[in-house]
Amino acid sequence: MKADLLITGISQLVTAQGTGPKHGAQMRDLNITEHAALAIANGLIAWVGPSSEFAGEAADTIDIQHRAVVPGLIDPHTHAVWAGNRLADFEARTSGVTYEQILTAGGGIWSTIRATAAQSESELTALAKPRIDALLRSGATVIEVKSGYGFAPAAEIAMLRVISVLAAATPAHIIPTLLIHVPPKDASERGEYVSEICENLIPHVAREELAQAVDVFVEKEAWSAPEAEQILTAARQNSLAVKLHTEQFHRVGGIELGLRLNALSIDHLEACAPEQLAAIASSPTIATILPGVTLHLGLPAAPGRALIDAGVAVAVGTDLNPGSSPLFSAQMALALAIRLNGLTAHEALVAGTVNAATALGLTDAGRIETGQPADFLILDSSDWRDLVYTLGANPVREIWIKGEKVAV
Amino acid sequence: MKADLLITGISQLVTAQGTGPKHGAQMRDLNITEHAALAIANGLIAWVGPSSEFAGEAADTIDIQHRAVVPGLIDPHTHAVWAGNRLADFEARTSGVTYEQILTAGGGIWSTIRATAAQSESELTALAKPRIDALLRSGATVIEVKSGYGFAPAAEIAMLRVISVLAAATPAHIIPTLLIHVPPKDASERGEYVSEICENLIPHVAREELAQAVDVFVEKEAWSAPEAEQILTAARQNSLAVKLHTEQFHRVGGIELGLRLNALSIDHLEACAPEQLAAIASSPTIATILPGVTLHLGLPAAPGRALIDAGVAVAVGTDLNPGSSPLFSAQMALALAIRLNGLTAHEALVAGTVNAATALGLTDAGRIETGQPADFLILDSSDWRDLVYTLGANPVREIWIKGEKVAV
Numbered sequence: 001m002k003a004d005l006l007i008t009g010i011s012q013l014v015t016a017q018g019t020g021p022k023h024g025a026q027m028r029d030l031n032i033t034e035h036a037a038l039a040i041a042n043g044l045i046a047w048v049g050p051s052s053e054f055a056g057e058a059a060d061t062i063d064i065q066h067r068a069v070v071p072g073l074i075d076p077h078t079h080a081v082w083a084g085n086r087l088a089d090f091e092a093r094t095s096g097v098t099y100e101q102i103l104t105a106g107g108g109i110w111s112t113i114r115a116t117a118a119q120s121e122s123e124l125t126a127l128a129k130p131r132i133d134a135l136l137r138s139g140a141t142v143i144e145v146k147s148g149y150g151f152a153p154a155a156e157i158a159m160l161r162v163i164s165v166l167a168a169a170t171p172a173h174i175i176p177t178l179l180i181h182v183p184p185k186d187a188s189e190r191g192e193y194v195s196e197i198c199e200n201l202i203p204h205v206a207r208e209e210l211a212q213a214v215d216v217f218v219e220k221e222a223w224s225a226p227e228a229e230q231i232l233t234a235a236r237q238n239s240l241a242v243k244l245h246t247e248q249f250h251r252v253g254g255i256e257l258g259l260r261l262n263a264l265s266i267d268h269l270e271a272c273a274p275e276q277l278a279a280i281a282s283s284p285t286i287a288t289i290l291p292g293v294t295l296h297l298g299l300p301a302a303p304g305r306a307l308i309d310a311g312v313a314v315a316v317g318t319d320l321n322p323g324s325s326p327l328f329s330a331q332m333a334l335a336l337a338i339r340l341n342g343l344t345a346h347e348a349l350v351a352g353t354v355n356a357a358t359a360l361g362l363t364d365a366g367r368i369e370t371g372q373p374a375d376f377l378i379l380d381s382s383d384w385r386d387l388v389y390t391l392g393a394n395p396v397r398e399i400w401i402k403g404e405k406v407a408v
Numbered sequence: 409m410k411a412d413l414l415i416t417g418i419s420q421l422v423t424a425q426g427t428g429p430k431h432g433a434q435m436r437d438l439n440i441t442e443h444a445a446l447a448i449a450n451g452l453i454a455w456v457g458p459s460s461e462f463a464g465e466a467a468d469t470i471d472i473q474h475r476a477v478v479p480g481l482i483d484p485h486t487h488a489v490w491a492g493n494r495l496a497d498f499e500a501r502t503s504g505v506t507y508e509q510i511l512t513a514g515g516g517i518w519s520t521i522r523a524t525a526a527q528s529e530s531e532l533t534a535l536a537k538p539r540i541d542a543l544l545r546s547g548a549t550v551i552e553v554k555s556g557y558g559f560a561p562a563a564e565i566a567m568l569r570v571i572s573v574l575a576a577a578t579p580a581h582i583i584p585t586l587l588i589h590v591p592p593k594d595a596s597e598r599g600e601y602v603s604e605i606c607e608n609l610i611p612h613v614a615r616e617e618l619a620q621a622v623d624v625f626v627e628k629e630a631w632s633a634p635e636a637e638q639i640l641t642a643a644r645q646n647s648l649a650v651k652l653h654t655e656q657f658h659r660v661g662g663i664e665l666g667l668r669l670n671a672l673s674i675d676h677l678e679a680c681a682p683e684q685l686a687a688i689a690s691s692p693t694i695a696t697i698l699p700g701v702t703l704h705l706g707l708p709a710a711p712g713r714a715l716i717d718a719g720v721a722v723a724v725g726t727d728l729n730p731g732s733s734p735l736f737s738a739q740m741a742l743a744l745a746i747r748l749n750g751l752t753a754h755e756a757l758v759a760g761t762v763n764a765a766t767a768l769g770l771t772d773a774g775r776i777e778t779g780q781p782a783d784f785l786i787l788d789s790s791d792w793r794d795l796v797y798t799l800g801a802n803p804v805r806e807i808w809i810k811g812e813k814v815a816v
Contacts, residue, residue, distance in 0.1 A: 087793045094752045134801045292799060295703075295747050318800070329800030339703050344502045385495045391700060392726070392737025393542045 003039035003046045005403065006058035010036040011382035012068040013048065015368040016354040021286055021313035027347040027355070032384070038069065040374045043402035048368055068384040070349065071368050072141025072375035072401065073330040074356035077267050077288055077317030079179070080135070080145045081128040081162050084115025086322040099297050099324060100249060103221050108323050109149070109182050116149040116159070124162045129169060131320060131328060136172045137408045138329035139387075139396040141375040142357070142365050143172050144317075146215055148179030153201040160210040171401045173375075175360050177243065178202070178211040180231050182222050194227055198234035206238035212361065213241035213264060218254035225253035232261050241361050247271045248293075259283045265315065265359040269302040270294070277303075281311035286359040289351075290319035291336035292327030304341025315355040316341075316348065331396060334388045345385045374403035411447035411454045413811065414466035418444040419790035420476040421456065423776040424762040429694055429721035435755040435763070440792070446477065448782045451810035456776055476792040478757065479776050480549025480783035480809065481738040482764035485675050485696055485725030487587070488543070488553045489536040489570050492523025494730040507705050507732060508657060511629050516731050517557070517590050524557040524567070532570045537577060539728060539736060544580045545816045546737035547795075547804040549783040550765070550773050551580050552725075554623055556587030561609040568618040579809045581783075583768050585651065586610070586619040588639050590630050602635055606642035614646035620769065621649035621672060626662035633661035640669050649769050655679045656701075667691045673723065673767035677710040678702070685711075689719035694767040697759075698727035699744035700735030712749025723763040724749075724756065739804060742796045753793045782811035 013036035016022060016029065037054050039047040047056060089102050089111070102108045116124065128145075135143050145163045150156035160176055167174035180197055183190045205211050214235035216228040222245075223231070232242040241264045246254025248268040255276050258266040266280070267288040280287055289302040307314050316337045319325040327333060334348040343351060357366035368376055378398040379387055386395045399406045421444035424430060424437065445462050447455040455464060497510050497519070510516045524532065536553075543551050553574065555567035568584055575582035588605055591598045613619050622643035624636040630653075631639070640650040649672045654662025656676040663684050666674040674688070675696040688695055697710040715722050724745045727733040735741060742756040751759060765774035776784055786806040787795055794803045807814040 085791065085794075087791055087797060090793065090797050091753060094746055094750075138800065295744075296799065298747060325799075326797055327799040332800035336703075338502055339706060342502075345499060383493065383495055385498065386493075389495060389498050389734055391704065391733075391735040392546065392740035 001056035003041045003058040005040045006061045007038040009063040009065050010069045011066045012384050014070045014384040016350045019363045021358045022350050023313045024311035027350040030346050040403040045372050045374045066382045068379045070377050071353045071366050073139040073352045074142040075140040075318050075330045076144050076356040076359040077319050079321035080131045082112050082149050083119040113149050113151050121162050125165050132170050134328040138331045139377050140330035141401050144175040146177040146179035148181035171406045176211045177213045177215050178205050179215040181217050202234045202238050213243050215243040217245040218252050220250050225257050277310035286315045287312045288315040291340045292319050292325035294340045296325050301340045304343050314351050315359045316351040345388050348388045375401050409464035411449045411466040413448045414469045415446045417471040417473050418477045419474045420792050422478045422792040424758045427771045429766045430758050431721045432719035435758040438754050448811040453780050453782045474790045476787045478785050479761045481547040481760045482550040483548040483726050483738045484552050484764040484767040485727050487729035488539045490520050490557050491527040520557050521559045529570050533573050540578050542736040546739045547785050548738035549809050552583040554585045554587035556589035579814045584619045585621045585623050586613050587623040589625050610642045610646050621651050623651040625653040626660050628658050633665045685718035694723045695720045696723040696767050699748045700727050700733035702748045704733050709748045712751050722759050723767045724759040753796050756796045783809050
């Protein structure tokens, strides 16, 4: 084997193995190789194992001096494109107004929709780029980005175009999702809006390949489960994957709908009940938990420990958005999942790599294995656990994507 | 007035005014000047006000392009010098073992004491320097650093020498504190150890000016209130200020002791009871809360909201240490105090500037006022609230200390 580059001096090389969701106890199965080396050829991992066993040739060698290497992180849930800010909401909430009261009063998401509509695509791109950079710096080599602050179909398409411009402007792999976020304020317009989404917007997005999945926010103040079913059925008919924001504040039927539709993921789950766990565990659907929301809104945490103990495959995302999770770090999302959702360090790493990849329908991300893209992180520590132990500083020293060190 | 430098283009210049502790509602009194300018002469603030009112001369001018300026943050409680790590404790805790069980079993602080004793002063300095750099990057221009992992008097002195070497190696202002952390494991040796501390260590530290205050960890597994009184009385007799770690897990009499001894601050207070608040409020002592511990250990938060509502002067610190708060960011400590302790953005800024200064006995830090050192932060935003709203990224763009921009 002839490699372009051999990386030696890896104190610990840590990865989950094999594709597909890791359920329950499988989330603690990490492969940890000490004194490891990693060979790269054509942007792919050509060989990985104990340094002493490397028998190939390499055009170049880098000794990383006893530092740990982990897979590039995957942030499977962000709303990184927005305009305006929600600092007034933030002040209101710290004075005792609830997030739902703000939303009902036409603040919250609606204020972001108004601010986003007022900006051009190039302005939106300029606003979003530093957020993508921050996520990348925190170790995210794959980042999902949702539309959803457009509302009007043309504005949703504009958001997806912004996301595709961002994708071309960053070395990170950007996965675009069409989010059908909130219904028209006038209840009589809901049916017509859903028809427009199903008959025109979704087919257009599928045809132009502007998104890989459709997501719906199922909640008392947003879409009902039957409305979501209409929208997501249209997505399936157009060969798009489906995802749901559900059970954030209330039991609204979104979990059952997601499992029935074979959703890639059901996200949030703060209000998920014990009797719902077994059905999720027996499905291929990923449960994506979002601890930034728990910290920012001070609401109950999604039952991460109970989900995993019940055999569910859990992923973790930042949910980066201005209203409920101004969390600009995939590393910190994992650190928070340990403290707020009861995950162990091992489970957090699986949740932020292979399971997050599965939540995006990806089989070529989140693992350090021969044949996979050479997307990995070199940490500032010889112990990989510092990745998820550290609070308020970035333990990621170098970010490598497709075999190249990224400048961020 | 002739300034060395005039900084213009300040969207908002935000500061608390006047020296001394801000109690209760005073913690919301910020002075916010829009379209401001700031003149610096000889490292001090020579003038501050609306740009249009500047009538002096300046040798140089910098336009910061509509960005917010706040005082340099003050981290009034850190244990930034240690060796070894507590990753094994971290794994044990995420598997259900409590912090107190680990401490009782001789892990926890004791494992850090053993690891710290095994390192030379230059090795300890090299380990601590990146932590000081991280705190500085997060906006802390004044950083308190405690000894306390030495145990043996000579090892405590060595830690204080390391802190003084660090002070010379960073532009941040380092405030050293002698911490009497844990008693001998053999109960029969406690009396003799206290005598040694009072009769030899404290007088030596005072004579050599190695610390400005003495701190004692008052807790069931650490020192009793009567023992702490002996130690802190010796500190007072040697003209050193006093501080206490108290009411972290239990009501142990440390609050009452601290108020009686006119302590600069009483720190932690997670187990503080409603009937203790009025006495703190009527004292000049600062209540320093440490939200990193709440996040990391998953224990109840100190009652920040109740303390302020009762009229107490509250400060916020990182408590940076390997066991209970691996929090390397003064900015994030404030962001967490809002989410976990119920502070508003205004209160958090006061807690992290003037009140933190008072907790260290400083009158020349934490404010942007004529005659004060020109220690301030330029944010990456035109709205100062982004400083405490942002999670997982650093909203601090530039750090200025004594009128000079710091490279970190």
